Amino acid sequence: MSIQDEFSFINQIKPTTVHHEKTLITGIGDDAAVYIPSPNQSQIICTDTLVEEIHFTSQTMSPFQIGYKALAVNISDIAAMGGNPLYYLVSIAIPSSWSEQDLIEIYAGMSELANSHRVDLIGGDTVSSKDSLMITVTVIGETEEGRQLLRSHAKSGDVVFVTGTIGDSSAGLELLLSKGRHGTFNSNEDFLIKRHQYPNPQVKIGRFLSKLKRVSLNDISDGLASESNELAEASQVTITLNANLIPLSKELVSCDSEGAIEKALFGGEDFELVGTMSMDEWESIQQDGRLQNLIKIGTVSSGKPEVLLQLENELITLEKKGYNHFKK
Amino acid sequence: MSIQDEFSFINQIKPTTVHHEKTLITGIGDDAAVYIPSPNQSQIICTDTLVEEIHFTSQTMSPFQIGYKALAVNISDIAAMGGNPLYYLVSIAIPSSWSEQDLIEIYAGMSELANSHRVDLIGGDTVSSKDSLMITVTVIGETEEGRQLLRSHAKSGDVVFVTGTIGDSSAGLELLLSKGRHGTFNSNEDFLIKRHQYPNPQVKIGRFLSKLKRVSLNDISDGLASESNELAEASQVTITLNANLIPLSKELVSCDSEGAIEKALFGGEDFELVGTMSMDEWESIQQDGRLQNLIKIGTVSSGKPEVLLQLENELITLEKKGYNHFKK
Numbered sequence: 001m002s003i004q005d006e007f008s009f010i011n012q013i014k015p016t017t018v019h020h021e022k023t024l025i026t027g028i029g030d031d032a033a034v035y036i037p038s039p040n041q042s043q044i045i046c047t048d049t050l051v052e053e054i055h056f057t058s059q060t061m062s063p064f065q066i067g068y069k070a071l072a073v074n075i076s077d078i079a080a081m082g083g084n085p086l087y088y089l090v091s092i093a094i095p096s097s098w099s100e101q102d103l104i105e106i107y108a109g110m111s112e113l114a115n116s117h118r119v120d121l122i123g124g125d126t127v128s129s130k131d132s133l134m135i136t137v138t139v140i141g142e143t144e145e146g147r148q149l150l151r152s153h154a155k156s157g158d159v160v161f162v163t164g165t166i167g168d169s170s171a172g173l174e175l176l177l178s179k180g181r182h183g184t185f186n187s188n189e190d191f192l193i194k195r196h197q198y199p200n201p202q203v204k205i206g207r208f209l210s211k212l213k214r215v216s217l218n219d220i221s222d223g224l225a226s227e228s229n230e231l232a233e234a235s236q237v238t239i240t241l242n243a244n245l246i247p248l249s250k251e252l253v254s255c256d257s258e259g260a261i262e263k264a265l266f267g268g269e270d271f272e273l274v275g276t277m278s279m280d281e282w283e284s285i286q287q288d289g290r291l292q293n294l295i296k297i298g299t300v301s302s303g304k305p306e307v308l309l310q311l312e313n314e315l316i317t318l319e320k321k322g323y324n325h326f327k328k
Numbered sequence: 329m330s331i332q333d334e335f336s337f338i339n340q341i342k343p344t345t346v347h348h349e350k351t352l353i354t355g356i357g358d359d360a361a362v363y364i365p366s367p368n369q370s371q372i373i374c375t376d377t378l379v380e381e382i383h384f385t386s387q388t389m390s391p392f393q394i395g396y397k398a399l400a401v402n403i404s405d406i407a408a409m410g411g412n413p414l415y416y417l418v419s420i421a422i423p424s425s426w427s428e429q430d431l432i433e434i435y436a437g438m439s440e441l442a443n444s445h446r447v448d449l450i451g452g453d454t455v456s457s458k459d460s461l462m463i464t465v466t467v468i469g470e471t472e473e474g475r476q477l478l479r480s481h482a483k484s485g486d487v488v489f490v491t492g493t494i495g496d497s498s499a500g501l502e503l504l505l506s507k508g509r510h511g512t513f514n515s516n517e518d519f520l521i522k523r524h525q526y527p528n529p530q531v532k533i534g535r536f537l538s539k540l541k542r543v544s545l546n547d548i549s550d551g552l553a554s555e556s557n558e559l560a561e562a563s564q565v566t567i568t569l570n571a572n573l574i575p576l577s578k579e580l581v582s583c584d585s586e587g588a589i590e591k592a593l594f595g596g597e598d599f600e601l602v603g604t605m606s607m608d609e610w611e612s613i614q615q616d617g618r619l620q621n622l623i624k625i626g627t628v629s630s631g632k633p634e635v636l637l638q639l640e641n642e643l644i645t646l647e648k649k650g651y652n653h654f655k656k
Contacts, residue, residue, distance in 0.1 A: 025370060026478060029562070031408035031547055032374035032469075034476045037365040042353060046360035047375075047466055049419040049453045080359035091377040091419075091464045125376045127383070131459035136419045138375055138466045141360075148362045150354060219359055234357070 009100070009126060013107040019118040020086055033122035035087060041142035046077040052132035060176040063102040065197040066135065067109025073221060074139040075117055075201035076271040080219035082149040082210030083141035085203065087122045088114065091136040093129035106135065117203060143210055149275065153216035154235035158276035160298035163202045165249040166224050170267025171256055172196030188251040195249075199271035205292055206273065212285070217275035223268040228298075228307045229320035231276065238303035239276075241318065243311045245297045265309075266321060276300050337428070337454060341435040347446040348414055354450075361450035363415060369470040374405040380460040388504040391430040393525040394463065395437025401549060402467040403445055403529035404599040408547035410477040410538030411469035413531065415450045416442065419464040421457035434463070445531060471538055477603065481544035482563035486604035488626035491530045493577040494552050498595020499584055500524030516579040523577075527599035533620055534601060540613070545603035551596040556626075556635045557648035559604065566631035567604075569646065571639045573625045593637075594649060604628050 014028050025034040037043055050056060050070045061069065071088060078085045090110065094103060107121075114121060119139070172192035175185065185193060202219075209215045216235055218227045224246065232239045248260045256263065274297075285291050298310075307318040342356050353362040365371055378384060378398045389397065399416060406413045418438065422431065435449075442449060447467070500520035503513065513521060530547070537543045544563055546555045552574065560567045576588045584591065602625075613619050626638075635646040 025476060030479050031405040031545075032372045032411070032467075034370050034372050034409060034471075036370050036473060042362050042364050043371065043468075044360045044362050045415075045417065045466075045468065046451060047417045047419050047453055047464070049421055049455050049464065051421050051455055051457055053458050054421075054456050077359040081362060083360070087373075089373065089375045089466065091375050093377055093379050093382075093462055123374060125464070127377050127379055129379055129460065129462070130381050132457065134421055134457070134462050136375070136377065136453070136464040138373075138417065139360075140371075140373065143362075145364060148353060151358050217359075 009103070012104060015111070015121050019120050024087070024120060024122060027120065027122040033087070033089070035122070038142055040145050042145050042148060044078050044081045044083040044141040044143060044148065045138065046074055047136060047138040048073050048077065049134060049136040051134045059180045060173065061197055062181065063105035064109035067106035068113050068198055070135045070137045071110040071113050072199040072201050072271065074137045075113070075119065075203060076199065076219045076221070078139055078141035079201045079203040079206035080149070080217050080273055081143060082147055082206045082217065083143040084207060085117055085119045085139050085141040087120050087140045089122060089138045090124035092124070093127050093134040095129045095131055095133055098133055147210045149206070149210055149215045149217035151216055151218050151231050151234035153214055154231050154237050154276040154300050155278070156237055156300055156302040157279055158300035159279055159282040159296050160228070160239055160241065160274070160276050160300060161294040161296050162224070162247065162272050162274045163205050163293055164272040165247045165252065166220060166270050166272060167252050167260055167264035167267050168192050168195035168249050169199065169269040170263040171252050173269070188254045191249070191251040192255060196269065199269065201271060202273050208290070208292060209275065212277060212281055215275055215277045217273055220270045220272050220274055221268060223266045224274060225265045225307065225318045226320045227274050228318065231274070232305045232307050236305050238301045238306055238308065239298060240301065240308045240310060241298035243309055245295070247295045265318065337431070340432060343439070343449050347448050352415070352448060352450065355448065356451055361415070361417070363450070366470055368473050370473050370476060372406050372409045372411040372469040372471060372476065373466065374402055375464060375466040376401050376405065377462060377464040379462045387508045388501065389525055390509065391433035392437035395434035396441050396526055398463045398465045399438040399441050400527040400529050400599065402465045403441070403447065403531060404527065404547045404549070406467055406469035407529045407531040407534035408477070408545050408601055409471060410475055410534045410543070410545065411471040412535060413445055413447045413467050413469040415448050415468045417450060417466045418452035420452070421455050421462040423457045423459055423461055426461055475538045477534070477538055477543045477545035479544055479546050479559050479562035481542055482559050482565050482604040482628050483606070484565055484628055484630040485607055486628035487607055487610040487624050488556070488567055488569065488602070488604050488628060489622045489624050490575065490600050490602045491533050491621055492600040493575045493580065494548060494598050494600060495580050495588055495592035495595050496520050496523035496577050497527065497597040498591040499580050501597070516582045519577070519579040520583060524597065527597065529599060530601045536618070536620060537603065540605055540609055543603055543605045545601055548598045548600050548602055549596060551594040552602060553593040553635065553646045554648045555602050556646065559602070560633045560635050564633050566629045566634055566636065567626060568629065568636045568638060569626035571637055573623070575623045593646065
């Protein structure tokens, strides 16, 4: 890396505009950031790390995409709580093999997504790494007091829903691993790759869901099987998914019709939301046109905390065998 | 590492007691943590990363000490804003060479310091690393609205102070690098080593300072020279330090009388505080016995933003050449 000075680098990545000017007292440039919380709002906070060679490689992601995704996965966690993201901090450990231009691209990728969600970069840390690049993003958001959407909110009789097609990201990753990101792809493949490289955090739907009476919610980072199991465990209910109802994109089916359902269940990194709400609420939003992009994929019943999958005429138990870093 | 499952590991390090039970809605175990901020308080947030082979090695720090220090350096940033630390999140990237017992020790080290400051672990991320262990801690604190102690608050006529002896940590590190942490040390050396391994965040003094009229403040992570320069730059003032007034521990002088002042100026990682306040305020707290452990080391004057050091009969310019990761 050609960076001469941590301080000059920080000046380069310091944002030039502030979205939350009235409440942000101090951003980058002091020991810590200071902001004034909005009245009657709970604070939501999460942190996620991406590590080179574990979560991405130079073959699968450009520096811009790494930055974009590192922020996206965290904003997705805020969305899964029904929250509105406001601020973020970035800790980055940089090996000498990365150029200054690469680093600026990483921050440009974060900045693009940050601007579209009106999220301000307010702090972080920049350190050296011996080997791999590692990027840890922390996002702070808010939601109305008592309105957070927990995994434990599911009840017997609920409808299980997702917010979009599942399995695309996993198929995109497979393509990237086989051909590299500079390979030649048809338009279906290109769609799947973009789904892997540019996850779209579902903040708008999360905010809509936070206005409903009772919603359990999780974002799909580790595959539908794993995330559904987390809902079942946290709520102590049985979740039954119907394989025929799980939404698969035409692009996924066209590229990999046989493997599509497995990718949806175990692939991960789709960053759509999976959740539950009461049948009454479901019917009400269906009737009044507020259904948005929600797709019903199953039901909740009382019973032992597990996830069952209706697959043709078979009912199988769906293990929590999604993406688990230690098992990779 | 012998960890079979990320989920079971998280269960092991999940805190069993909660210090902020009334305001913490959701800690570890959902997509994000949720808490209710205290009325009329600003939120303070910071994040710092420690990387194996860069910030510590197995020769200099035990797993317990690594955890303790990773949290301490962040609580110190909250202290440097005059804040009260409340919550923390931990992202850790773990190479396979680390045992599960080592990891549990890291969290035990954090937990010990967290309990003494009544800070709750509320979230984080656990990922694999190819090579080095990396640990990123994020701490959230609060301070009364408008009371944060910024670096930009210094004014001409101010007294410059520190909260304790400087240079000890750097001397301790030197000893550790030469003999290793299992070496034999005399009691003076042992004091210096502890100062390196167990930094003591000055939250109590930071809180006291936040009640005064106007205080500029910085924590000493990168050496007194670098931190004083940050105050001078942020406040656009000249800071003059008197070398004879810089407090050196008897242990440091006894181990390294010649190198002591250089360690104090450029060594770093003392995690004492350096700041300024008006002469009037200084005299007032001195008279009414509220001086606490503050030690006067210099004065602030108008002029170009720089730091001068009065050294015997010489006045030299003190460059910002403290600990800078990229220059190491």
